[in-house]
Amino acid sequence: MGRKPVTLKELADHLGLSPATISLVINRSSVADSIPQETKDRIFAAVKKYNYRPNFFARSLGARRSFTVGVMVPEVSDGYSASVMSGVEDLLLQEGYFYFVVSHRHRADLIDEYPRLFLERSVDGLIAVDTPWTLSLSVPVVTVSGHNQVTGVTNIVLDHERAAEVALRHLTQIGHRHIAFIKGQEFSSDTEVRWSNIRKVARELGLSMPPALVAQLEGDSPTPEPGYVATLKLLAAGKPFTALFAFNDISAMGAIRACREAKLRVPQDVSVVGFDDIQSAAYQNPGLTTVRQPMREMGRIAAKTLLHRIRKTGADSNSQQITIEPELVIRGTTCAPSDGSASPRRPR
Amino acid sequence: MGRKPVTLKELADHLGLSPATISLVINRSSVADSIPQETKDRIFAAVKKYNYRPNFFARSLGARRSFTVGVMVPEVSDGYSASVMSGVEDLLLQEGYFYFVVSHRHRADLIDEYPRLFLERSVDGLIAVDTPWTLSLSVPVVTVSGHNQVTGVTNIVLDHERAAEVALRHLTQIGHRHIAFIKGQEFSSDTEVRWSNIRKVARELGLSMPPALVAQLEGDSPTPEPGYVATLKLLAAGKPFTALFAFNDISAMGAIRACREAKLRVPQDVSVVGFDDIQSAAYQNPGLTTVRQPMREMGRIAAKTLLHRIRKTGADSNSQQITIEPELVIRGTTCAPSDGSASPRRPR
DNA sequence: AGCAGCTACTAAAGCGGTTTTGTAGAGCTT
């Protein structure tokens, strides 16, 4: 299949026409209105016969459009990025765009360099997922879970206040008052906003948040390990809690493991709430209660927004925000605290 | 940052030199040997000052090289593909290549169309992950877990005989004789080979494989659902088994859930072995015993092989195979059968 | 003085399209 591609000139020679004519006809230019249908048919027949495809580079060179966008994620193989990408892809391919993917793995030098490389490759726009973004580029940029206000950048963000509310309201409604928290890593673009909203909602609900009940994820491992370590710290602090709200599902899994190793049952002794609702959340044992982010949908919206902005260049190039609503998914890791009063704790 | 890009001609005008000279110097052509260092320095200084970057399309147009490869996967958001991609990316970016990703979601029309689109975009080569491949293209192709012998296609495959061996030997050594199996979906490129090797090894170990102990995954859901359904069938068949070897980790998770709902404990009543060792396997409860495929490594090797073939075009364009060794990871879902004789079964 | 051989560049041809401008010839007016 597809040996040496046929060029426009070769096709023209075969047809006894000029390249210009063929190009006009193929691209349905209005200049070609005067060309009789018969000739057009001959052209299309030849195109089919010789399987002619315009050279992409030649075309892009003139048009200064690449029909390509760049997508930056922390790591392709983490569930969150992958789900968002899946949505991005849905839309882009269907609109005739392709995309490049790069994983920066939170390395500052790469976060700096990749946009440059993308620009060098003449992408028409780019999408940054869970990546701190400060650059104002010459092409449209859309972030997913980016929170900086930057000119020319549209942020697709979750409604974090609502997220904190559904999670904490659920826990308090079933009776929890002593809730531990795991904050995200410093580098995660959602950490800040998520945390401030949790504090805000906790205050409104009259929950106290002693430092001993707050731990932070450390290190850039994409595994549950950091959540496990953070939970170990919470347990070691010795301050009783009956529920734990993790930064994401992955860390919730680590937290559950840590609890179990400390002979605490989940959910009877400790209820656990995750965040994201990644695919494996439903298939944990028991199923993980979590705040769902519609990641694929966010990817789709990001792509749609980007294409929109690419097409009407110049127009709405100001910073914008699009907010997405989360949803609490109650599964098996939350229940009422085991008895009405003191929470079970292992002796320190 | 980066408004209107500077062209070579503009730079030439500024320097009072011709575009040709600058191009030669920048590309360190040997023709430029006679250019005095002073002039070269002036050029490099100007390049830096005006932040000149050669237009990628113009360059590719002449060179007929895009430094881009296409990657086809069933679905970006499934753990297997994502891990392989992660390895692919490691190598490609480091070598100055970018890659396009497309998910075909097992749709035959897309499996057919995407290679065409890739070719239209002038990719220098392509990698197909877990995708049935029959095409012989004008550019090098490398598959991961493809098993067809096609001219110009290199297959990176797991040593499936060894995989079957380590899994079944483990189970038989700890005392299992009645083992149930979950085969992969028809469309998965590994299904066939994996299965024939399992049969072979089972025969060598003297295990019988009655049809009632074999179920097949159905449907293209990337969730544990198909594994759950398959296990329901196995349980309904009523033929006792003390262990289950699933097609992959995802289906193993579904299987575990099905077992538990049937009041069978894992591993005490049913030992479960998965396949792949995806990230969440280690963090199941208990940790999943599984046959590890070094997916990221396979991705790296695929990329390395592809680049090698791209660089020495024409040479070794015959079909080849590169075999990778699996590794058994024993965690908590396997143990000796609960008692010496009959296996526990729920009454039918 | 004449010519070879360097040095330090430049001109020009491509790469494969798109797009603007041009033009030959036919048909219609007046």
Next chain:
DNA sequence: AAGCTCTACAAAACCGCTTTAGTAGCTGCT
């Protein structure tokens, strides 16, 4: 019969870079 308007194309410029084939000017040799 001259002039005008269409029709149906073609020529040429351009996109921005690479690369091959020169060439102007100087030096050195005989």
